[in-house]
Amino acid sequence: MMVSTKGRYALTVMVDLARNEGGGYVSLSDIAEKEHLSMKYLESIISILNKGGMLMSLRGKNGGYKLARDPKDYNISEILLLTEGTLAPVNCIMQEGVQCEKAATCSTLPLWAGLDKAIEGYLSAITLEDIINGNRKKMLGDYCESCEPSETAE
């Protein structure tokens, strides 16, 4: 498993806030209660999102959080990258530039690099808006049984 509860809950929070677009600030306790998640734990997660510039926050009574941008301007990759630190499927691919010393001769490296790109490519193509709109076709593609057949699959 590559995405922990941290990233998953972060996405859940973002989706919740996206659904509230146009409304005011939403408090942590509201979200925690709605999603049946630990408020204290969510606090530490939302703090990462906030420091990463994903949210606007307001302290004090009636305070809370809201999205800093439009839902369509968040892709899922950036949300998960921020909270998880990395989405790399293996240790030997951590950051751009940093690589294993055996890289030059490693015959499996292209596989891992390709997998990394496949994951990154998938997640960066999907936005928060896609999720709140339930865009199954985009998310599930040819695997979606409730979608009509796509033209690319012929």
Place this chain on the structure above:
Amino acid sequence: MMVSTKGRYALTVMVDLARNEGGGYVSLSDIAEKEHLSMKYLESIISILNKGGMLMSLRGKNGGYKLARDPKDYNISEILLLTEGTLAPVNCIMQEGVQCEKAATCSTLPLWAGLDKAIEGYLSAITLEDIINGNRKKMLGDYCESCEPSETAE
């Protein structure tokens, strides 16, 4: 990270054995030495591969392991699935049939399911033969800088 050293080393072993196709049995110590990996640790990993029917083994002097099939008949997904147990990127997608009780109302589930399929799709399309042939085009696709542009990218 989704693939641990277990799966990574397992793949390395399989690639090593694939390169030896047609030769006899290769001993664990040979592989461990060649790859600079702990022999004892490799032992526990190769045992999984063997029990999973991926290998043929021979005990005693001059014994060792070899592939049970042709390199082109192994896809990477099955090797990693066997050793890692699962390749699911999140906990809420574990096995076919088993699913989270919130599945029916969860708006992020299609995303995770789609990601899972993207990973599975990528890994099952690549074979051991692709790796030993260094088929960068198949592994890296449009991200491969040393490959000529593909027709699908236009």
Place this chain on the structure above:
DNA sequence: ACAAATCCTACTCTGTTAGTAGGAATATGT
């Protein structure tokens, strides 16, 4: 002043990862 909220630091419990250790069973060459 008070209550409701965000912010901040530190701690804990648990499971997984990445091995290590020791020996039993089995086949081969001499």
Place this chain on the structure above:
DNA sequence: ACATATTCCTACTAACAGAGTAGGATTTGT
């Protein structure tokens, strides 16, 4: 027959990451 090289099998351990908990300081609306 015997030493040796190998696979097989069970058990153990140290370190780290994941998933929270705990307690309070700070800010703001009423």
